[in-house]
Amino acid sequence: xxxxxxxxxxxxxxxxxxxxxxxxxxxxxxxxxxxxxxxxxxxxxxxxxxxxxxxxxxxxxxxxxxxxxxxxxxxxxxxxxxxxxxxxxxxxxxxxxxxxxxxxxxxxxxxxxxxxxxxxxxxxxxxxxxxxxxxxxxxxxxxxxxxxxxxxxxxxxxxxxxxxxxxxxxxxxxxxxxxxxxxxxxxxxxxxxxxxxxxxxxxxxxxxxxxxxxxxxxxxxxxxxxxxxxxxxxxxxxxxxxxxxxxxxxxxxxxxxxxxxxxxxxxxxxxxxxxxxxxxxxxxxxxxxxxxxxxxxxxxxxxxxxxxxxxxxxxxxxxxxxxxxxxxxxxxxxxxxxxxxxxxxxxx
Amino acid sequence: xxxxxxxxxxxxxxxxxxxxxxxxxxxxxxxxxxxxxxxxxxxxxxxxxxxxxxxxxxxxxxxxxxxxxxxxxxxxxxxxxxxxxxxxxxxxxxxxxxxxxxxxxxxxxxxxxxxxxxxxxxxxxxxxxxxxxxxxxxxxxxxxxxxxxxxxxxxxxxxxxxxxxxxxxxxxxxxxxx
Numbered sequence: 114x115x116x117x118x119x120x121x122x123x124x125x126x127x128x129x130x131x132x133x134x135x136x137x138x139x140x141x142x143x144x145x146x147x148x149x150x151x152x153x154x155x156x157x158x159x160x161x162x163x164x165x166x167x168x169x170x171x172x173x174x175x176x177x178x179x180x181x182x183x184x185x186x187x188x189x190x191x192x193x194x195x196x197x198x199x200x201x202x203x204x205x206x207x208x209x210x211x212x213x214x215x216x217x218x219x220x221x222x223x224x225x226x227x228x229x230x231x232x233x234x235x236x237x238x239x240x241x242x243x244x245x246x247x248x249x250x251x252x253x254x255x256x257x258x259x260x261x262x263x264x265x266x267x268x269x270x271x272x273x274x275x276x277x278x279x280x281x282x283x284x285x286x287x288x289x290x291x292x293x294x295x296x297x298x299x300x301x302x303x304x305x306x307x308x309x310x311x312x313x314x315x316x317x318x319x320x321x322x323x324x325x326x327x328x329x330x331x332x333x334x335x336x337x338x339x340x341x342x343x344x345x346x347x348x349x350x351x352x353x354x355x356x357x358x359x360x361x362x363x364x365x366x367x368x369x370x371x372x373x374x375x376x377x378x379x380x381x382x383x384x385x386x387x388x389x390x391x392x393x394x395x396x397x398x399x400x401x402x403x404x405x406x407x408x409x410x411x412x413x414x415x416x417x418x419x420x421x422x423x424x425x426x427x428x429x430x431x432x433x434x435x436x437x438x439x440x441x442x443x444x445x446x447x448x449x450x451x452x453x454x455x456x457x458x459x460x461x
Numbered sequence: 462x463x464x465x466x467x468x469x470x471x472x473x474x475x476x477x478x479x480x481x482x483x484x485x486x487x488x489x490x491x492x493x494x495x496x497x498x499x500x501x502x503x504x505x506x507x508x509x510x511x512x513x514x515x516x517x518x519x520x521x522x523x524x525x526x527x528x529x530x531x532x533x534x535x536x537x538x539x540x541x542x543x544x545x546x547x548x549x550x551x552x553x554x555x556x557x558x559x560x561x562x563x564x565x566x567x568x569x570x571x572x573x574x575x576x577x578x579x580x581x582x583x584x585x586x587x588x589x590x591x592x593x594x595x596x597x598x599x600x601x602x603x604x605x606x607x608x609x610x611x612x613x614x615x616x617x618x619x620x621x622x623x624x625x626x627x628x629x630x631x632x633x634x635x636x637x638x639x
Contacts, residue, residue: 134531
């Protein structure tokens with residue numbers, strides 16, 4: 114018997130162990146807690162497994178993070194290129210949208226004005242730090258002459274200081290050489306706007322008794338030969354009431370942001386002081402807002418009488434400012450109100 | 462150190478190596494080194510010690526995997542028993558027959574996995590298509606890994622026979638020593 118057992122020991126062992134395995138597999142119906150032997154094996158082998166797997170993971174990380182980054186670098190460069198192209202396209206689209214919005218505004222502004230205007234693009238800014246001018250891409254060939262006013266939908270830019278056939282130099286209102294006769298919209302107080310070579314202007318020669326407040330809007334008075342009446346010059350930033358002297362002064366923030374100026378309009382109307390005999394011809398011919406029919410090019414620019422006394426906070430319906438239609442002559446010699454309320458036109 | 466201990470150490474080393482191959486190689490070409498170990502334990506006539514080691518290696522694989530408990534133990538024990546039966550007939554002393562045998566047995570092992578699962582643990586069987594897809598690659602890589610291990614195993618088994626830690630051969634009678 115023992116000889117028989119010894120002879121078939123291997124087979125008996127195999128069948129015994131195989132039966133145990135089969136029983137183990139068959140008895141596993143649902144996930145249960147591990148028995149003693151599996152737990153023991155697990156506890157013994159897991160540290161070994163961890164010793165092996167952790168370095169492998171580390172090596173794999175090193176490989177994936179460093180060694181295999183050769184291809185990633187090329188891919189990264191390729192993707193950077195694509196991103197740059199996409200950003201450039203996106204930038205162009207955004208620029209096109211902004212340009213479209215600006216041109217819509219400008220075309221609406223131009224349609225409001227009856228005077229002939231030439232649109233122009235700003236192509237250069239003043240190089241010196243002391244003067245404020247810019248160069249536009251329209252010149253004498255487009256009918257631009259020195260002394261013509263330059264404006265935007267926000268307000269006064271300056272005047273043409275010189276021309277070539279294809280370009281013009283524009284002296285900005287913030288240049289120290291610039292003078293603009295203006296009045297406060299609310300109080301009708303008159304004065305002179307003088308550039309300071311910085312980003313603002315001074316409002317000078319305003320009588321001390323005038324009531325100026327921060328935020329008051331300044332409009333061109335129409336006096337002189339350059340600017341038509343009613344264009345927005347800027348807003349009062351601060352008022353300096355000196356202890357002595359006849360006048361007060363104020364700092365003015367221009368209505369136009371010159372650092373972001375891209376498109377302007379040149380008003381193709383050079384106002385001239387009428388000859389002396391014209392003064393005696395007709396009263397209404399003196400008024401720039403009511404030119405006499407038939408005397409179109411020589412629009413009146415002579416000095417009108419002093420503007421009407423201040424009527425604070427008086428709102429009137431908007432009327433075309435510079436050159437209203439010639440057909441209905443102005444009924445009485447009172448300066449008309451400026452066009453749209455300037456406060457509704459925030460600077461660009 | 463006795464040869465038996467060295468055999469156990471080699472088993473553990475193969476187990477850990479298999480862990481590494483699981484992490485490094487793709488699924489379709491992962492070798493079954495524990496199966497190689499179980500097959501090698503049946504060389505030179507095998508014995509109860511080899512059978513127990515094979516079942517033990519399979520058991521550890523069972524514990525460290527999500528297989529039905531006992532599946533790999535049964536497969537490894539069966540592999541050891543099969544090698545013991547076929548060793549002399551197939552002349553598994555040279556690397557080429559050994560590698561061929563390992564490759565064929567690996568293919569057969571896939572079939573045994575499917576059959577054992579369907580027989581003993583029908584709820585957790587692997588689809589035949591999956592087994593068929595993995596079998597060829599695994600057979601090739603397992604055979605490639607097994608070929609260089611043959612010399613080591615045979616040498617260790619001879620040493621174990623000499624130092625008495627593998628005393629089965631003396632008990633084998635006429636079938637014992639090849």
